[in-house]
Amino acid sequence: MAVLVYIESENYKFKKSSYEALCYGKALADNIGEAVCGVVINCSDTESLNPYGADKVININSPDLSDFSSKKYAHALIEVMKSENSKIVILSSSPNSKYLGAYLSGITDSSFISNVVDLPESNKPFTLKRTCFTNKAFSLTELKSETKIISITSNSFGIVENPNNPKIETINIKCIDSNQKILNIEKETGSVTIADADIVVSAGRGLKGPENWTMIESLADTLGAATACSKPVSDMGWRPHSEHVGQTGKPVSSNLYIAIGISGAIQHLAGINSSKVKVVINNDPEAPFFKAADYGVIGDAFEIVPALIEKLKAR
Amino acid sequence: MNILVCISNVPDTTSKINFIENDSNFDANGVQFVINPNDEFGLTKAVWLKDSNQANVTALTVGDSSVEATLRKCLAIGADKAIRIDCPAHDAYSVAKEIEAHCKETSYDLIICGRESIDYNGGLVPGLLAGLLDFNFVTNCVSLEIEGSKATFSREISGGTEISECELPLVIGSQKGLVEESDLIIPNMRGIMMARQKTLDVIPAQGINPKTHDKKFSKPTAKSEVKLVKADELDKLIDLLENEAKVL
Numbered sequence A: 001m002a003v004l005v006y007i008e009s010e011n012y013k014f015k016k017s018s019y020e021a022l023c024y025g026k027a028l029a030d031n032i033g034e035a036v037c038g039v040v041i042n043c044s045d046t047e048s049l050n051p052y053g054a055d056k057v058i059n060i061n062s063p064d065l066s067d068f069s070s071k072k073y074a075h076a077l078i079e080v081m082k083s084e085n086s087k088i089v090i091l092s093s094s095p096n097s098k099y100l101g102a103y104l105s106g107i108t109d110s111s112f113i114s115n116v117v118d119l120p121e122s123n124k125p126f127t128l129k130r131t132c133f134t135n136k137a138f139s140l141t142e143l144k145s146e147t148k149i150i151s152i153t154s155n156s157f158g159i160v161e162n163p164n165n166p167k168i169e170t171i172n173i174k175c176i177d178s179n180q181k182i183l184n185i186e187k188e189t190g191s192v193t194i195a196d197a198d199i200v201v202s203a204g205r206g207l208k209g210p211e212n213w214t215m216i217e218s219l220a221d222t223l224g225a226a227t228a229c230s231k232p233v234s235d236m237g238w239r240p241h242s243e244h245v246g247q248t249g250k251p252v253s254s255n256l257y258i259a260i261g262i263s264g265a266i267q268h269l270a271g272i273n274s275s276k277v278k279v280v281i282n283n284d285p286e287a288p289f290f291k292a293a294d295y296g297v298i299g300d301a302f303e304i305v306p307a308l309i310e311k312l313k314a315r
Numbered sequence B: 001m002n003i004l005v006c007i008s009n010v011p012d013t014t015s016k017i018n019f020i021e022n023d024s025n026f027d028a029n030g031v032q033f034v035i036n037p038n039d040e041f042g043l044t045k046a047v048w049l050k051d052s053n054q055a056n057v058t059a060l061t062v063g064d065s066s067v068e069a070t071l072r073k074c075l076a077i078g079a080d081k082a083i084r085i086d087c088p089a090h091d092a093y094s095v096a097k098e099i100e101a102h103c104k105e106t107s108y109d110l111i112i113c114g115r116e117s118i119d120y121n122g123g124l125v126p127g128l129l130a131g132l133l134d135f136n137f138v139t140n141c142v143s144l145e146i147e148g149s150k151a152t153f154s155r156e157i158s159g160g161t162e163i164s165e166c167e168l169p170l171v172i173g174s175q176k177g178l179v180e181e182s183d184l185i186i187p188n189m190r191g192i193m194m195a196r197q198k199t200l201d202v203i204p205a206q207g208i209n210p211k212t213h214d215k216k217f218s219k220p221t222a223k224s225e226v227k228l229v230k231a232d233e234l235d236k237l238i239d240l241l242e243n244e245a246k247v248l
């Protein structure tokens, strides 16, 4: 028996969120006295996984899986679940991993739990803590079926090093057919995405207009951060929809969230609450965001942001 | 073409979240329930497909009689009929299994769910349902065109969009972008009057056992007070982020 961890890659590089999933898988496996096995698809650079404790890494090498497909990937994972006799599968919460996990639980008739923030509170019954009500609450949830699929919130467990020299096994799997095919992928190049970012710089209506985002982008560049915005900003077309964060937008669980000219409405805070450290820059000391933040600067964003960029660059 | 729109009935986004019965249950007292925002985009899209693709739109919720007001709203927005599967929504698995059973009796070409609900927000039902029914599946869906039996759609991926096509049947997880927020259909008087004439069927549940159980809820612990830094002392902010919070 082994705990399986799906290790997502993009352009032959593993995603950071998957390293965290592997660390989590290792800790969970230690808890229940099982081995931990990483599953990678078409990615041979397995050495970078050594610090994170896998006992074994299975590389599914199959040209049929060169494009992501929740259906094909799920069926490929089932083959490994069978061969490793695995009852627990861990995934990150990246868009593709969550997509895959949901489908996988449908075809394996298993319990799937997402937004998990901690190791099991007990193994028998198997209970896990997860966020619900868009981060306004936690639930302690019992998983009743034998097979369990677990997706963890990024930055909730962290990277815990456990160097190991995993056994590498490359396998080929006969893929199932699917009439679903990718026609095109449009990607913005160079920018850090909200889902993968350690730091997110976010701005709201306090910025007055889209032309003032140059300084937000410059601050994000300086920090290697992703940019985000409040809902009205994307509704007005100042920024793309993909940057809208909050209860009805993207969730953010970065290490650092910097909110500039954002009032801190309940719907905004709900989506960003699981970020570790929150900084607010706002000229209204009464803005609700000050109640939710760890650090705050009261003042004009148009003065503070350029000054902050300068000081960060001088570091 | 037959379209099923799965509707989750959720607390309004401004709701204060509280728990009762020793923190084992959500306190619905005084809470206003609404159509899950992600489902609302999907429902509007379905109503558009009525015109462009001669589709028939059914809105469905798994829940007790308290969800009927939300289903009536779906009828007023433009769904042709509504169905309530009569049992509490225990967990994503039991909800998906109940919907699966209905889909085996009535066949649908397209099933529209929301990307996730804003209450238990697992983002689980659409994928589970697609897996159970062996349908094609796309979530975080931001565009969808249907021609004959072929669907062309895109989904949001990290840092971009991916455009794909497939044969129907298909399950989608909808979100903002599938239609714009300004295009959401708001029920008017005529729609509300017409909704009264439409059928809302209540069908018995299969009685599926859930696979997960929320045993106890809790709320995040109160935060310590914000540390304020003066606007002309930004070095201090950098120092705090670097050495105290250790996030730089």
Ligand SMILES: Cc1cc2nc3c(=O)[nH]c(=O)nc-3n(C[C@H](O)[C@H](O)[C@H](O)COP(=O)(O)OP(=O)(O)OC[C@H]3O[C@@H](n4cnc5c(N)ncnc54)[C@H](O)[C@@H]3O)c2cc1C
Residues within 6 Å of the ligand: A203, A204, A205, A206, A207, A229, A230, A231, A232, A233, A244, A245, A246, A247, A248, A249, A260, A261, A262, A263, A264, A265, A266, A267, A268, A271, A281, A282, A283, A284, A287, A299, A300, A301, A302, B013, B037
């Ligand atoms: C159903 C529903 C769902 C919603 N979902 C979301 C969601 O997912 N995400 C979301 O963000 N919102 C959401 N909202 C909207 C939310 O209620 C707020 O309206 C929104 O978050 C406000 O955006 P804002 O903070 O950018 O703008 P405002 O509330 O206008 O705040 C602007 C802030 O900027 C400050 N400011 C002004 N000038 C300066 C300056 N020069 N320097 C510094 N600060 C300045 C002001 O003091 C103010 O605090 C939702 C609302 C509804 C009804």
Ligand SMILES: Nc1ncnc2c1ncn2[C@@H]1O[C@H](COP(=O)(O)O)[C@@H](O)[C@H]1O
Residues within 6 Å of the ligand: B006, B007, B008, B009, B036, B038, B039, B060, B061, B062, B063, B089, B092, B095, B112, B113, B114, B115, B116, B117, B118, B120, B121, B122, B123, B124, B125, B126
């Ligand atoms: N009780 C329910 N009845 C019908 N559809 C539901 C129900 N719960 C969830 N759904 C659908 O599944 C989607 C995702 O929900 P969830 O898995 O709870 O995040 C929702 O947006 C709805 O479309």
